[in-house]
Amino acid sequence: MPFWMENEFHPCFSTTKSPMAKTIIVSNRLPISLRHRNGKFEFKPSAGGLATGLDSIYKSGENIWIGWPGNTVDDAEQRAEIIIELHALKMAPVFLSKEDVEQFYEGFSNETLWPAFHYFTQYMIYNPDHWDAYVRVNQKFCEAIVKKADPDDTIWIHDYQLMLLPQMLREILPEATIAFFQHIPFPSYEIIRMIPWRKEILEGVCGADLIGFHTYDDMRHFLSAVGRITGMSGQSGYIQAENRIINVDSFPMGIDYHKFAKQAKSRKTQNIVKDFRQKVGDQKLLLTIDRLDYSKGIPQRIHVFDQLLQQHKELRGKVSMIMVVVPSRDRVQSYKELKEEIDLLVGRINSEYSTLDWVPVHYFYRSFPFEELSAFYSMSDVALVTPLRDGMNLVCKEFVASKTNQTGVLILSEMAGASKELQDAILVNPNDRQGVVDAIYEGLSMKESEQKLRIKAMQESLKKYDVFQWVKVFMDRVEHVKEKQAELTSKDVDAKVLNEIQSSFKKATNPIFFLDYDGTLTGFTANPQDAVPDAELKKLVKDLSSKAQVVIISGRDKDTLGKWFKGQNIDMIAEHGVWVHRKGQKTDWELYAEIDDTWKDDIRNVMEYYVLRTPGAFIEEKHHSLVWHYRKVESGLGDLRMRELFSHLKYMARGHNLQVLEGNMVLEIKRPDINKGRAATSLMKGHEFDFVLAIGDDWTDEDTFKAMPKNAYSIRVGYAYTQANYNIKSFKQVRQLLHKLTQ
Numbered sequence: 001m002p003f004w005m006e007n008e009f010h011p012c013f014s015t016t017k018s019p020m021a022k023t024i025i026v027s028n029r030l031p032i033s034l035r036h037r038n039g040k041f042e043f044k045p046s047a048g049g050l051a052t053g054l055d056s057i058y059k060s061g062e063n064i065w066i067g068w069p070g071n072t073v074d075d076a077e078q079r080a081e082i083i084i085e086l087h088a089l090k091m092a093p094v095f096l097s098k099e100d101v102e103q104f105y106e107g108f109s110n111e112t113l114w115p116a117f118h119y120f121t122q123y124m125i126y127n128p129d130h131w132d133a134y135v136r137v138n139q140k141f142c143e144a145i146v147k148k149a150d151p152d153d154t155i156w157i158h159d160y161q162l163m164l165l166p167q168m169l170r171e172i173l174p175e176a177t178i179a180f181f182q183h184i185p186f187p188s189y190e191i192i193r194m195i196p197w198r199k200e201i202l203e204g205v206c207g208a209d210l211i212g213f214h215t216y217d218d219m220r221h222f223l224s225a226v227g228r229i230t231g232m233s234g235q236s237g238y239i240q241a242e243n244r245i246i247n248v249d250s251f252p253m254g255i256d257y258h259k260f261a262k263q264a265k266s267r268k269t270q271n272i273v274k275d276f277r278q279k280v281g282d283q284k285l286l287l288t289i290d291r292l293d294y295s296k297g298i299p300q301r302i303h304v305f306d307q308l309l310q311q312h313k314e315l316r317g318k319v320s321m322i323m324v325v326v327p328s329r330d331r332v333q334s335y336k337e338l339k340e341e342i343d344l345l346v347g348r349i350n351s352e353y354s355t356l357d358w359v360p361v362h363y364f365y366r367s368f369p370f371e372e373l374s375a376f377y378s379m380s381d382v383a384l385v386t387p388l389r390d391g392m393n394l395v396c397k398e399f400v401a402s403k404t405n406q407t408g409v410l411i412l413s414e415m416a417g418a419s420k421e422l423q424d425a426i427l428v429n430p431n432d433r434q435g436v437v438d439a440i441y442e443g444l445s446m447k448e449s450e451q452k453l454r455i456k457a458m459q460e461s462l463k464k465y466d467v468f469q470w471v472k473v474f475m476d477r478v479e480h481v482k483e484k485q486a487e488l489t490s491k492d493v494d495a496k497v498l499n500e501i502q503s504s505f506k507k508a509t510n511p512i513f514f515l516d517y518d519g520t521l522t523g524f525t526a527n528p529q530d531a532v533p534d535a536e537l538k539k540l541v542k543d544l545s546s547k548a549q550v551v552i553i554s555g556r557d558k559d560t561l562g563k564w565f566k567g568q569n570i571d572m573i574a575e576h577g578v579w580v581h582r583k584g585q586k587t588d589w590e591l592y593a594e595i596d597d598t599w600k601d602d603i604r605n606v607m608e609y610y611v612l613r614t615p616g617a618f619i620e621e622k623h624h625s626l627v628w629h630y631r632k633v634e635s636g637l638g639d640l641r642m643r644e645l646f647s648h649l650k651y652m653a654r655g656h657n658l659q660v661l662e663g664n665m666v667l668e669i670k671r672p673d674i675n676k677g678r679a680a681t682s683l684m685k686g687h688e689f690d691f692v693l694a695i696g697d698d699w700t701d702e703d704t705f706k707a708m709p710k711n712a713y714s715i716r717v718g719y720a721y722t723q724a725n726y727n728i729k730s731f732k733q734v735r736q737l738l739h740k741l742t743q
């Protein structure tokens with residue numbers, strides 16, 4: 001345990017799991033439904049894509065699936081019975097009260113998060129009671145899991161109803177491997193910021209080690225929101241949390257391809273197809289299948305079909321739409337209204353165009369058994385999958401998999417996650433009504449040879465990235481992130497390392513410390529000049545300098561350093577090694593490196609241009625370098641401008657033989673031969689030190705670490721990859737470490 005965490009919960013990233021370690025799947029709903037029948041309960045298994053994919057996981061070994069069984073049970077005896085029966089099915093229930101269901105599920109989950117995440121902000125409700133219920137129910141899930149979980153178990157949490165759960169669990173089971181997957185889209189920061197409880201939600205999810213989304217866009221939105229709202233920084237899919245790294249990645253979910261292909265070919269399904277065909281005649285069939293949901297764009301689709309029949313009168317009597325709407329959330333007001341709207345539109349279109357032997361829309365508000373669903377997929381000519389927004393959408397994948405003779409056309413909305421993979425569909429913008437009408441017309445007249453080419457290409461990809469592959473890749477990635485965490489924290493300054501440093505320091509007769517300033521001895525401030533050393537730090541430096549040679553080695557200008565550490569018995573190296581101030585010397589700063597600053601005017605002009613374009617940016621001029629600061633620039637814009645400036649300066653730097661370096665919210669251009677390492681080496685030259693300790697927090701300190709003698713201790717602040725021998729959490733722990741050495 002790191003010594004500073006003795007009284008806190010702490011990370012311990014052991015990758016060597018005990019053979020008893022198990023996997024716990026958690027989702028709002030269990031993969032069964034609990035139904036009341038004649039005063040008794042019965043379970044109906046759910047055959048959803050997720051249940052199929054995770055089947056092999058939760059049914060093996062000691063693994064288990066935890067979730068709500070889908071019905072309220074108040075009677076204690078009945079609950080006890082259900083627990084026993086579910087136990088046999090490798091499941092454990094979380095019982096929710098009627099009020100929980102109304103406020104947590106129908107309320108916060110489906111009237112706040114669902115509309116927000118699907119960009120339907122007009123349906124969002126901000127109700128503090130719903131939020132309280134969301135916290136309370138996440139807590140209930142947490143308690144249920146804690147009862148079952150051991151410290152080194154892997155807990156895989158699913159979806160937007162349980163976003164607080166990862167952090168709740170992390171606090172109780174710090175060593176657990178926690179993964180989170182979101183099945184619905186993650187919207188832009190602009191939407192997330194509207195939710196009053198956005199910070200709690202993001203911090204909740206960040207309790208996980210691995211966070212997965214269907215698409216790269218979802219993951220990019222999530223990273224941006226985390227950066228802006230929680231302040232945690234991230235790079236290349238990794239979030240740097242206080243004491244560990246978190247991986248965020250995209251895992252597009254697949255289907256059980258062979259199950260759909262096999263079912264479509266089966267005699268049972270083909271008999272149903274024959275029967276259905278006899279009933280509807282030989283007209284062309286458009287198919288739409290969705291849960292009742294405003295995100296699926298069902299009314300818009302009826303309008304499109306109406307427009308098609310108006311513009312292409314020749315299609316009347318020749319094309320019908322089979323529209324399956326599966327009942328869902330019908331107690332939520334916006335869903336009730338949607339149902340009424342669909343009923344009205346279907347009534348209108350059918351009453352307008354129907355003939356005695358033809359109905360434009362065959363509308364079903366119910367769900368069908370699997371073999372009938374398969375028959376619909378198999379017999380339809382065109383699938384019209386046009387959600388206004390969808391995390392992935394499995395219906396389109398199932399349609400393609402069911403096309404065993406490889407004829408059929410998929411029209412797919414660009415707003416569905418699946419559109420990123422199924423590029424051989426006819427992709428449409430569902431808001432462009434004429435565009436969708438044209439796509440249907442194109443689909444209905446597409447040559448069979450082209451249909452085959454497209455379906456075949458999509459089938460190849462769906463076969464390869466099926467739901468089993470999805471589970472495998474996700475689980476592999478969980479392991480990968482734990483290994484990465486372990487690699488970084490294996491270098492933690494723990495109690496053992498501290499003891500070693502302490503005892504070697506005690507024995508030393510001539511010790512030296514190289515201490516960087518910003519980020520190492522103190523935190524960052526919006527204005528660099530505000531990071532003045534406080535009384536505690538001044539005393540610490542004083543105490544330490546009475547026992548050892550202390551060198552403050554910083555990128556700061558000499559005047560600031562000189563003012564801040566005036567009267568201290570220490571050495572100071574300023575501007576990464578341009579200037580040195582020896583302890584006890586009355587004379588002013590010595591120039592350590594010859595400086596040629598004829599290059600500065602050209603570069604300054606360019607930097608100024610970028611300051612003018614970027615409110616909040618400013619230039620700091622040092623003797624040997626120019627620094628472009630963007631800490632106070634609007635987040636995102638600062639990064640963008642820095643990248644632009646970086647490539648601009650890199651090009652100019654070649655001509656002047658300069659080096660451009662990216663720091664913590666700064667871009668610095670300087671002479672390459674001036675660095676902290678060179679300065680530290682010349683300061684040590686001709687002296688024998690029997691204890692050397694160097695601490696720093698960024699790339700400029702890596703030069704110091706590289707220059708240290710073999711037996712030196714070098715420590716990098718934060719969990720980044722480093723040349724240093726050790727990592728330490730933050731400047732506060734640096735102070736504690738130094739404090740221990742002064743005692």
Ligand code: GDG
Pocket residue numbers: 048049183184253289290291324326366367368369370373390391392393394395396398
């Ligand atoms: C969420 C996200 C994401 C439909 N009708 C019947 C029936 N279904 C089955 C389909 C399909 C499933 O329901 C619907 O899945 P989707 O993916 O299309 O949509 P959501 O329910 O909104 O799912 C979505 C998904 O999570 C997975 O991550 O793709 O974006 O919103 O599997 O086959 N099944 C049967 N009869 C029906 O009438 N048996």
